[in-house]
Amino acid sequence: MSAETVDLTLLRQFLLRARNADGGWGYQAGKASRLEPTCWAILALGSTLERGALKQWPCAEGLLLERHGAAPNYAFHGQALIVLRALHLEHAAGNRTLLAALQRVKGTRLAASDINRQDNSLQAWSWIDGTFSWVEPTAWCLLAQKQWSAVPGAVGDRTRIVVAEQMLVDRCCAKGGWNYGNANMLGQDLRPFVPTTALALLSLQDRTSLPEVARSVAFLEREATSERSGTALALALMALRAYGRSTAAVRDALIAQLPTTLGLGKIASAAMSLYALSEAGRHAAVVL
Amino acid sequence: MQRLSCKERAQDGRLSRREFVAALAVPIVAGACNRRPYRGGDFSLPERSVVELLPASSYDADFGDLIGRGLRDLGVSVQGRRVLLKPNMVEYEPGTAINTNPLVVAGAIAAFQRAGAAEVIVAEGPGHRRDTEYLLTRTGLHDHLCDHGVRFVDLNEDDVEYVPLRSNFTKLDRLALPVSVLRSDFVVSMPKLKTHHWAGMTAAMKNFFGTVPGAVYGWPKNVLHMHGIHNSILDLNATIQPRLAIVDAVTAMEGDGPIMGRPRHTGFIAMSQDVVAADATCCRVIGLDPERLPYLAEARHFLGNIDPHRIEQRGERIDRYAAEFDVVDAIKSYRLTR
Numbered sequence: 001m002s003a004e005t006v007d008l009t010l011l012r013q014f015l016l017r018a019r020n021a022d023g024g025w026g027y028q029a030g031k032a033s034r035l036e037p038t039c040w041a042i043l044a045l046g047s048t049l050e051r052g053a054l055k056q057w058p059c060a061e062g063l064l065l066e067r068h069g070a071a072p073n074y075a076f077h078g079q080a081l082i083v084l085r086a087l088h089l090e091h092a093a094g095n096r097t098l099l100a101a102l103q104r105v106k107g108t109r110l111a112a113s114d115i116n117r118q119d120n121s122l123q124a125w126s127w128i129d130g131t132f133s134w135v136e137p138t139a140w141c142l143l144a145q146k147q148w149s150a151v152p153g154a155v156g157d158r159t160r161i162v163v164a165e166q167m168l169v170d171r172c173c174a175k176g177g178w179n180y181g182n183a184n185m186l187g188q189d190l191r192p193f194v195p196t197t198a199l200a201l202l203s204l205q206d207r208t209s210l211p212e213v214a215r216s217v218a219f220l221e222r223e224a225t226s227e228r229s230g231t232a233l234a235l236a237l238m239a240l241r242a243y244g245r246s247t248a249a250v251r252d253a254l255i256a257q258l259p260t261t262l263g264l265g266k267i268a269s270a271a272m273s274l275y276a277l278s279e280a281g282r283h284a285a286v287v288l
Numbered sequence: 289m290q291r292l293s294c295k296e297r298a299q300d301g302r303l304s305r306r307e308f309v310a311a312l313a314v315p316i317v318a319g320a321c322n323r324r325p326y327r328g329g330d331f332s333l334p335e336r337s338v339v340e341l342l343p344a345s346s347y348d349a350d351f352g353d354l355i356g357r358g359l360r361d362l363g364v365s366v367q368g369r370r371v372l373l374k375p376n377m378v379e380y381e382p383g384t385a386i387n388t389n390p391l392v393v394a395g396a397i398a399a400f401q402r403a404g405a406a407e408v409i410v411a412e413g414p415g416h417r418r419d420t421e422y423l424l425t426r427t428g429l430h431d432h433l434c435d436h437g438v439r440f441v442d443l444n445e446d447d448v449e450y451v452p453l454r455s456n457f458t459k460l461d462r463l464a465l466p467v468s469v470l471r472s473d474f475v476v477s478m479p480k481l482k483t484h485h486w487a488g489m490t491a492a493m494k495n496f497f498g499t500v501p502g503a504v505y506g507w508p509k510n511v512l513h514m515h516g517i518h519n520s521i522l523d524l525n526a527t528i529q530p531r532l533a534i535v536d537a538v539t540a541m542e543g544d545g546p547i548m549g550r551p552r553h554t555g556f557i558a559m560s561q562d563v564v565a566a567d568a569t570c571c572r573v574i575g576l577d578p579e580r581l582p583y584l585a586e587a588r589h590f591l592g593n594i595d596p597h598r599i600e601q602r603g604e605r606i607d608r609y610a611a612e613f614d615v616v617d618a619i620k621s622y623r624l625t626r
Contacts, residue, residue, distance in 0.1 A: 027445035027503070034445070034503060066503060070464075073503065127506020131514065134507065136418075180416055180507060186485060186616060188548050191381065195419055229421035260430070264440065266421055 006255050010262070011274040015041050018267050023053030028265045034067045035076040039083045040271035043285055044278070051089055054080065059093050062101030074105055074125050078140035085147050086285035096155060099148050102141055103157040107133030116185050124160075124167040135171055135178050135196050138164050139203040146206065146288055168200050169212050176215030177223075192219055194227040198239035205242045206288050217243050225253040230261035230269035234276035238283045251277065324589065326455035326526060331590040334598075337562035338362055339569045341604040344538045345555050351395020352402070355534060358559040359403055361602060364532060367404040372441075372472035373397065374530075376479045376495050377412045378547060380426040385541040385551035387427055388480045392536045392557065394432035396478060401436070408436075411468050413443030413498045415508045416547070420444070441468045444502035455526035455590070457519035458512075463527065464504045475530045477563055481570050482541035483549055483615050487517050488581045488622045490546050491570045492533035492563040496524040518583040525563060525591055533566035534559050540574065542613035556609055564592025565599045572596075575612035577624040 018041075019025060024033025025041045035057060042051050057080065058065045063072035064080050081102060084095055091098055107126035124138035142164040149156035173183045177192025178200045184190055197220050204213050224236040233254035240247045254273055261269050276283065340361055342354050359366075373396055375388035393410060400408045410433060417423060420442045424430040433440055446466035453463055469475060479495035487494055497512055497520065505511045512520035535558040543549035554573065560566035564587045568578035578584040578594040588594045615623070 026447070027442065031445075032447050036503070070504060073506065075506075076503075126510075127502075128504075128511070131506055131510035136507070180418075185548070186544055188544065190548075191379075193417065195422075227419070227422050228425055229419050231419050232422055260425060261421060263434075264421055264424070264430075266442075268445075269421055 006277060008274055008277060011258065011270055011277075012045065014262055014270055015045055015267065015274065023050065024057075025267050025271075027267055029267070032067060035064055035073070035080060037268040037271065039076070039079045040268050040275065043083045043086060044271040044274040046278075046280075051087065054083065054091070055089055056092050059091070059098070062093060062097040063105070064091075064098065071128060073128055074102070075127055075137035075140045077102060078125070078137065078144040081144040082140070082147060082285055085144075085151065095148075099145075099155055102144060103155070103160055105129070106160075107131065107138075116182050118182060118184070119166070119170045122163055122167040122170060124164040133167055134181050135168065135200055136180060138167055139196075139199040142168070142203040143286065143288075146203070150288075165204065165207060168204060169210060172200075172212040172216060175219065176212070176217075177219035178216065192216070194220065194223055195229075195232040195235045198224075198232075198235035201239045202235070202242060202286050208243070217245065221245055224250045228253065228257050228260075230254070230257055230266060230273040233257055234269075234272040237276045238286050241283060242287050324455075325457050325459075326590060328590065330454055331526070333590065334562055334593060336598050336600050337560060337565035337593040338600045338602055339558060339560040339562070339565050340602040341569070341606070341609065342557045342559065343555060343604050344557050347389055347391050347538055349538070351392050351557070352398035353395075354557060355392075355396050355559070356399040356402060358534070358557070359399055362532075362559060362561055364403070364561065366400055366474055368406045369473040370407045370471070371400045371405040371409070371474045371476060372469060373400075373408065373410045373476050373478050374469075374495060374498060375410065375412055375429075376490070376498065377420070377423050377427065377429070378414055379417055380423055383551070385480060385482070385539045385549075386547055387423075388478050388536045389538065390427050390429040390432050392534070392538070393429060393478060394436065396476070396534055397432070397436045397438050405474075409439050409441055409468065409472075411441035411443050411446075411466070411499075413446075413466070413500065413502055415497055415502070418444060418502060418507060441466070443469065443499050444507075446501060448501050448504055451527060453523045453527050454529075455523050457522045457586070458515035460511075460515055460523070463523070464501055465499060465527070466501055469499050469528060474532070475528055476532045476534060477530045478534045478536065480541065481535050481537040481554065481558075481574070482545035483543065483574065483613055483619070484546050485544055485616045485618060486513075487521070487583065488619045489567070489571055489574065489576055491535050491567045492530070493521050493525050493567050493583060493587070496521070496528055496530070499524065499528060518586070521583040522586055522591070525587070530563050532559065532561055533563040535566055535570055537570065537573070537609075540613070542574070542615070544616050550614075552611070552613060554609055554611065556604060562592040564588065564594060568594035569599065569601070569606065572624060573606055573609050573611065575610070575624050576615075576619075576622045580622045
């Protein structure tokens with residue numbers, strides 16, 4: 001099946017069937033609603049859907065909770081802000097409140113260390129409170145921060161953007177691309193991966209002059225189809241498009257992957273795939 | 289001078305990762321001097337533990353047959369039980385020995401199905417890479433799961449319940465754990481045998497880091513590191529209470545494990561209903577002293593046996609596989625004096 005004629009009905013039906021009575025989605029059908037799959041499903045299914053679940057998602061001190069009764073996960077909070085902006089939704093607590101909370105939280109500071117070559121003074125975003133900064137939460141939160149900086153009236157903190165960019169540049173692997181964490185450990189260079197690279201590139205798409213970005217785009221062009229999963233391929237597709245690169249091969253690979261994604265029942269991955277394959281809007285949610 | 293905890297110093301920016309790791313054993317030592325953080329009556333050490341070493345010179349072996357033999361020899365009964373197999377699946381890189389080999393997992397599935405298990409599921413929550421769809425397909429495990437009609441549960445994303453810890457070395461008091469683990473009748477640890485640059489070795493006990501849900505605690509589950517790797521291993525095993533270890537030591541990993549090390553052929557599968565004894569035996573095989581690994585040295589008091597006089601070795605002798613694995617400097621002090 002060619003990328004141009006792919007019928008996305010199955011994906012939409014899968015997501016609609018998996019929706020919980022509370023309007024949210026779990027990571028698998030029948031599981032409790034969680035923030036990440038709910039964000040992606042709402043984004044992928046588009047404007048015809050009632051989206052109260054996200055607008056009313058529970059939060060504490062301006063931070064969206066990972067699920068009812070749980071603590072916040074900053075990466076997912078960043079994703080939610082991206083979706084709220086893309087769909088022009090207003091959270092019950094106020095989007096400005098959510099944005100201010102995003103700017104308030106940061107990863108734990110580490111002292112200098114000799115076990116890896118990196119700048120431990122850079123405090124970007126961690127997954128959860130009290131832990132270190134990592135590539136994925138930093139990239140999601142950085143992307144959200146940049147997008148909201150362009151919204152009239154939204155509060156922005158330029159310092160957080162600068163530090164997060166420095167952190168990502170610092171963690172870039174020697175030959176381009178990003179691991180999920182460190183670029184090296186105990187004297188060994190660590191490997192870059194496709195989804196983390198695609199995500200970091202999305203958050204740095206306004207910094208194309210950086211050599212780390214150029215090397216990483218080259219890595220992604222080379223390796224985009226080497227990691228077969230809905231999530232990896234969807235992120236790669238969106239990142240390559242954002243950088244104006246050819247997406248034909250990765251689209252075909254993503255379409256070929258759909259039966260596996262659906263077979264495993266992975267809702268966030270399916271929703272991300274649907275969004276990446278949908279032409280309408282040209283991935284506006286993740287494009288700067 | 290005020291004494292700050294490891295976590296407080298880390299948050300204050302005064303603790304390097306190396307200091308962090310060096311500090312990991314301290315609470316366990318303190319625990320040994322004072323009252324231990326569990327109720328002794330909640331645990332009963334077996335008088336003797338059986339560890340079976342089954343020869344498997346390569347992954348061409350019939351693991352269904354081999355593990356089935358191990359189950360019978362150990363007297364394991366799973367008739368009508370819901371069995372959860374927890375392999376170690378971290379990253380994929382061709383030619384490495386990072387993950388439990390899918391052929392061993394497939395063999396275990398077949399053996400437990402033949403033994404009358406009501407249900408067998410395979411579950412893992414990788415500590416580094418979130419993308420289990422990629423890991424399952426790339427490692428080939430997905431095909432085996434389809435062949436056997438077995439479902440996979442991503443423990444990073446499963447529904448969770450907060451449960452009180454049955455020991456509290458971490459001082460976390462309670463932990464969110466996946467319902468698939470909590471509702472299984474028979475949890476089986478199926479690790480790859482590897483050196484570990486912080487913990488010394490990763491096998492049946494350390495494998496349970498993969499049950500801690502990443503969606504709740506983030507990746508790479510820093511919370512566990514901040515509360516002490518050894519402490520976390522103890523609390524997880526005390527709380528989950530695994531029923532069996534099946535260690536993939538056909539090809540193990542030495543050097544800078546658990547990811548960047550080198551494959552080393554060892555040629556056996558280790559099985560035991562005492563995960564502590566299984567780990568202690570694996571430790572001795574690779575040239576590490578279980579009494580020097582903080583989590584094993586503490587586990588001997590309430591979770592299982594490490595004393596060789598209390599471990600009955602069946603199948604092949606340890607001597608047949610004994611080797612001195614290369615290890616990073618940080619854990620050379622754990623080496624066995626032969």
